[in-house]
Amino acid sequence: DAKTTQPPSMDCAEGRAANLPCNHSTISGNEYVYWYRQIHSQGPQYIIHGLKNNETNEMASLIITEDRKSSTLILPHATLRDTAVYYCIVRAGLNTGTASKLTFGTGTRLQVTL
């Protein structure tokens, strides 16, 4: 699976949009970009995933560049409850013979402040 690079930490004011970047320059054509987050002492929580088109759900938006070498997770109106470590994961897609594991890096620690 392709490796990802994320900034170790970011701050965001409550009510503002939080934009979390991720570089995955070695991503291959059948690999998806997944985002999970982990709030302190809890299990990781799925947020969103995409292949090449931008995606949006009730939690966030995912913007993937045209060359797919980077992506941005957007939390449109961050709240204090969004303070967590955010993991960007590149994951093998269909037609692969390997197990569909998630490889977690060290992520970005997002601190939302008043």
Place this chain on the structure above:
Amino acid sequence: DAGITQSPRYKITETGRQVTLMCHQTWSHSYMFWYRQDLGHGLRLIYYSAAADITDKGEVPDGYVVSRSKTENFPLTLESATRSQTSVYFCASSESRFGEQYFGPGTRLTVT
């Protein structure tokens, strides 16, 4: 509404003892996973299971044993606990091979 649960939530045991961590999910998901989380390593996959009676090794399987006789349960056993197995253990389940994984609350295990 139970989802995925783990027990115990906290466990302290001594070196050499056998310990079993339990994982139960109510969604009838086919896939289940065990991860451990340590400072500096992120989450690492220990074992996974594609269905009842089908299990396979992950990234760090040594010292662990799993079984899956029923779809909803996926226990993880440390046959002879070592201090290096002190960690937080997370169980996860997924409806499909490439679906999103849903994680349990974790078990914090300390081996003295």
